[in-house]
Amino acid sequence: MTKTLLPLAAALCLAAPLSAQSQADAPGGHVDLAVAASEALENDTLAWDFVEGLTTEVGPRQAGTEAERRGREWAMDWLRAHGFANVASEPFAMDTWVPGDVWKARITAPFAQELIVQPLGNSAATAEGGIEGEVVFFPSVDDLRAAPAGSLAGKIAYVSHQMRPAMDGSHYGFAGPARWVGAGIAASKGAVATVIKAVGTDHHRNPHTGGTSFPEGVDPIPAAAMSVPDAENLERMFERAEGRPITLRLELNPRRIGTTMSGNVVGEIVGRKPDLPPVLLACHIDSWWNAPGAFDDGAGCGIITAAALNVARTGTPLRTIRVLMAGAEETGLWGSKAYSEAHIDEPIAVGLESDFGADRIWRFESNFRRTNPGLHTKLAKAVARFGVADSAVVATGGADLNIVRDQEGALIDLQQDGTRYFDLHHTPDDTLDKIDPAQLRQNVAVWTQVVGILANEPRAIRDAGTVPSAPAIMDR
Structure with a gap:
């Protein structure tokens, strides 16, 4: 060592x-x-x-x-x-x-069951009672970026990632875009909602929330984080569905005050x-x-x-x-x-x-x-x-x-x-x-x-020199 x-x-x-x-x-x-x-x-x-x-x-x-x-x-x-x-x-x-108090997700077909979600910051609300749509699985935000324009019309995008623990936290920069920009990309391609695999490294049924963003001119859509074990369960459903569509009902009621x-x-x-x-x-x-x-x-x-x-x-x-x-x-x-x-x-x-x-x-x-x-x-x-x-x-x-x-x-x-x-x-x-x-x-x-x-340093802390450019600062 x-x-x-x-x-x-x-x-x-x-x-x-x-x-x-x-x-x-x-x-x-x-x-x-x-x-x-x-x-x-x-x-x-x-x-x-x-x-x-x-x-x-x-x-x-x-x-x-x-x-x-x-x-x-x-x-x-x-x-x-x-x-x-x-x-x-x-x-x-x-x-x-503010997040509201209704955060529900349920697979309605073919393997009906409740899943645990929480809204992402800046998420829009669903209609009362929720929205339902076919889920399209994207293993990464780059796969979502590659989806054709308009291909998600009427559908719910699910975005995954492969975040792992790291001493320096570096995997946050790798996995974080699923949360930071995933909903905005999905909305620009016609999705009615986005659910992401929570950006975290635990396996508790506690979704990791955090902010998401929407590009200028793109209306916000409902966006939620799904707990890591529930997200992994959803991905197994895609393996077992053998081509059958997976449908999800999502209900969120956040609002701007x-x-x-x-x-x-x-x-x-x-x-x-x-x-x-x-x-x-x-x-x-x-x-x-x-x-x-x-x-x-x-x-x-x-x-x-x-x-x-x-x-x-x-x-x-x-x-x-x-x-x-x-x-x-x-x-x-x-x-x-x-x-x-x-x-x-x-x-x-x-x-x-x-x-x-x-x-x-x-x-x-x-x-x-x-x-x-x-x-x-x-x-x-x-x-x-x-x-x-x-x-x-x-x-x-x-x-x-x-x-x-x-x-x-x-x-x-x-x-x-x-x-x-x-x-x-x-x-x-x-x-x-x-x-x-x-x-x-x-x-x-x-x-x-x-x-x-x-x-107690009397001199200038940083002497003259070129300031290295800072990376984009992300919330932690």
Whole structure:
């Protein structure tokens, strides 16, 4: 096993040894940064307190709804109670979709039975009582793209994929288009509805929801995700049908409720030189309606706030540390876009986001490895003791860091182990009990170390150079 794949237990052992000098508190009664990070690894409770409280007292936080508003208020209360300054909600308007409460799918012939589905974000509703049509099976979204124009008139498209677990989550980019664009492609070819194999890696009868989209000029159609085991059952039906048509009745009642308000939550650990560009730590506060969003992304908000507070224990940092809990990420990065529009003229020193669950960080990436190799190397060496490997991969930043990409600024990605992330993603299984406290603490330790160095860096984080182009940012 290489160092890159060190298990958490080994990382704990690596992190333990500290010299007597480093174990002592720094002058002025403040804790040394290395000590603060190591203590976070052993006993940090801040991140857990945040995600436990948010998921218990608020629960699911669908974007643009009253539940998301309660989530913002809860988060602001928590930040104020823990000493953050300049805590505020920055509101923005958004076009809001809600899922309704009727999600039914039934094979009517030749193997009659119920199947489990949930609507996809931006889905249209069926008529009351549902619609029924012949199902056309597409093994992949590319097969759907190849279907002749008009060939799906009056029919229901079923789109599959072959997603598998991956430590870096890379199969999401491979399988995700079935959800992101499948319904729009099917609608453009005349389909009356679309059902996809849920984009996930578990075998529970819990469909993974998420947003879908329709091209300009194409009217939305009903679109649903089918649980992975039910989708595999449907595919077996096609094998056994021997050419007989398979018909499905689908009933969904989502709706658009017009323009509502969402908002971004911000708070700061104010630095000694607040005129210097701040270090921006991002997460998102909303979740889909079907889960309290412990992994996605309550844990991320807990991690970044805990890290900021741990750095504050080491003394007032040189730069301000600003946390951004973006609203309405899941339904289209509304908060990320709104924050960039509102603050584009306010330079950010460097941006980091936690939005890939709560399992251990295993790789460090930046977009300044070549333009500021000294700082990149310093950061990479500082987190090696936590089992985190250096990487030449160029960081592109999380979904809620639009402002940093728009400013062509410095970015860091602290890559988490995503092997089981897509077992839980956008499902009712995304609950607090799935978080491993030891791995959550490892995240906080790594973030504490990295943020502490960045917040006390007097020079520009990213020296002049060509900014690598970022890939399309997908919600996680």
